[in-house]
Amino acid sequence: MTKLLFVAPAAVYIVLFxxxxxxxxxxxxLQEYTTKTFFTGEAPWVGFANYTTVLTSSLFGPAFxxxxxxxxxxxxxxxxxxxxxxxxxxxxxxxxxxxxxLLLLPWLLPIIVSSATWRSILDQDGxxxxxxxxxxGLDPVPWxxxxxxxxISVIIVNIWVGIPFNVAxxxxxxxxxxxxxxxxxALDGATGWNAFWHITLPNLKxxxxxxxxxxxxxxLKVLDIILGLTNGGPANSTQTLAVRSYQESFVNFxxxxxxxxxxxxxxxxxxxxxxxxRVNRRAVDE
Amino acid sequence: MSQTRLNTxxxxxxxxxxxxxxxxxxxxxxxxxLGIALLAVMLFPVYWMVNASLQPSGNTLTATFFxxxxxxxxxxxxxADQGGxxxxxxxxxVGTVILSLAIxxxxxxxLAQFRFRWINIALLVIIISQMIPGIVIANAxxxxxxxLGMLNSIPGLILADATHAIPFAILILRSSMMGIPPSxxxxxRIDGAGLFRAFFSVVVPVSKNxxxxxxxFSFLFSWSDFLFALTLTTTETxxxxxxxxxxxxxxxxxxxxxxxxxxxxSSIPAIILLIIAQKYIAAGATGGAVK
Numbered sequence: 126m127t128k129l130l131f132v133a134p135a136a137v138y139i140v141l142f143x144x145x146x147x148x149x150x151x152x153x154x155l156q157e158y159t160t161k162t163f164f165t166g167e168a169p170w171v172g173f174a175n176y177t178t179v180l181t182s183s184l185f186g187p188a189f190x191x192x193x194x195x196x197x198x199x200x201x202x203x204x205x206x207x208x209x210x211x212x213x214x215x216x217x218x219x220x221x222x223x224x225x226x227l228l229l230l231p232w233l234l235p236i237i238v239s240s241a242t243w244r245s246i247l248d249q250d251g252x253x254x255x256x257x258x259x260x261x262g263l264d265p266v267p268w269x270x271x272x273x274x275x276x277i278s279v280i281i282v283n284i285w286v287g288i289p290f291n292v293a294x295x296x297x298x299x300x301x302x303x304x305x306x307x308x309x310x311a312l313d314g315a316t317g318w319n320a321f322w323h324i325t326l327p328n329l330k331x332x333x334x335x336x337x338x339x340x341x342x343x344x345l346k347v348l349d350i351i352l353g354l355t356n357g358g359p360a361n362s363t364q365t366l367a368v369r370s371y372q373e374s375f376v377n378f379x380x381x382x383x384x385x386x387x388x389x390x391x392x393x394x395x396x397x398x399x400x401x402x403r404v405n406r407r408a409v410d411e
Numbered sequence: 412m413s414q415t416r417l418n419t420x421x422x423x424x425x426x427x428x429x430x431x432x433x434x435x436x437x438x439x440x441x442x443x444x445l446g447i448a449l450l451a452v453m454l455f456p457v458y459w460m461v462n463a464s465l466q467p468s469g470n471t472l473t474a475t476f477f478x479x480x481x482x483x484x485x486x487x488x489x490x491a492d493q494g495g496x497x498x499x500x501x502x503x504x505v506g507t508v509i510l511s512l513a514i515x516x517x518x519x520x521x522l523a524q525f526r527f528r529w530i531n532i533a534l535l536v537i538i539i540s541q542m543i544p545g546i547v548i549a550n551a552x553x554x555x556x557x558x559l560g561m562l563n564s565i566p567g568l569i570l571a572d573a574t575h576a577i578p579f580a581i582l583i584l585r586s587s588m589m590g591i592p593p594s595x596x597x598x599x600r601i602d603g604a605g606l607f608r609a610f611f612s613v614v615v616p617v618s619k620n621x622x623x624x625x626x627x628f629s630f631l632f633s634w635s636d637f638l639f640a641l642t643l644t645t646t647e648t649x650x651x652x653x654x655x656x657x658x659x660x661x662x663x664x665x666x667x668x669x670x671x672x673x674x675x676x677s678s679i680p681a682i683i684l685l686i687i688a689q690k691y692i693a694a695g696a697t698g699g700a701v702k
Contacts, residue, residue, distance in 0.1 A: 127607070132518045138514055149551035150547050218446065224450050231454075235634065235637070235653055235656075237635075346546065349653075
């Protein structure tokens, strides 16, 4: 019995702070849950009306597409740059270890700090990036104020934020590949790119899958980067499902509609969570 | 820092055979130079944050590449406006560390060492809980906190912020506690210690390193939290500094030096941790995700 007391606090916490919110979101999404509810305590059941509102909203399609583009762009960028840096730092050279750990800094900073900093860097008129580009005679780019560029800008910033996490995990994976494999490969003439394709990538596969799936799950729920940089604008060009959910609930106080959005987000995350669990089990079994 | 430098040297030298070492040394310096260049590009935004915080007028239009005449006006304003928020963040972060470790450490030990039949299901629940978007939790907590009078309260934010920390801490502590030999706990119990006494006097001391790692990350997660600060506070009474920065972004973008000074002050915990606790950071970076 005392043994159960070790897990009881954690179990209670998880039920109250994960179980209850998930159930509450499900019920809220079926109710007309607005500011009025907080005064009258009444939240009439409305069936799937909130979901209909969400799916027929002119913002749903763009938000879904933006979520997909934001996630895909971020993951590809973070992963490719992260793998390149992890492979580079796998070499042994003076100061390598220190440089590699300093590389983690962007990951440890509060994300809103990174958003604020990038917002000053990307400022159209005075930002250092446009002044730098101006040095090459290029026109200033409206990084955060043009609907056609803003999504690219938030993706770039999210890539920057995510690179260290990718480097840390992939570097860990590279360390696990036995040196003998490369020595054996070198005897067969596999060096450089050849070794990378035929030795590094296949052996890194379990870690790569975990990095990619975790990256997707984390990126789907990103809010601070977008709110800090663009607040979903300009002209809704950086609205994602997570941003929509926040704005419906906490800006429009339409909690029913907001939770419908977030349940759609959970559903998408769940697909990737299942992939993660399958991949992780396989990685552990191997 | 100096300790890690010694460590890397100690691990690097023996693996390199002397025959290879000499012709490679110039190439290796080239790698060091390239490594520094890559790091300079990656960390440029961090440099720019510090630089902009020291610019006189606070206007990025006139910011020079180096703060030749550093001006601390931004910091004066930041501390005057945000000093209280920094302290609020500190209290919340320390509270989150205490709460998270108090809940996660015994649970992690139980999941690592006791033979419950439902351990795999518990682990599955913990992993899935890490994937639930914060906005889902915020939606539900807002209405619950509203009823309970817990909006704008430090305990309310500590409890919410622990949602980032507790699943992570359980996973990372469990993976290290799997390595504790059951015999040392049994020895304490034969000496008459109860299960809890044995936990505190044997398990906690031998798990010191992973407790530090989990504690550091709990601190960082809570210190960096933005979503719960944004949704679960509605007045000025309890305001973490992350929300302070967000509000600056709405009102003070003409005074970038104050915004960037607040950003620098909010980055100090991350920078200190990275410098003095590298080994724990590295353990946390891989531990929670893969294991």
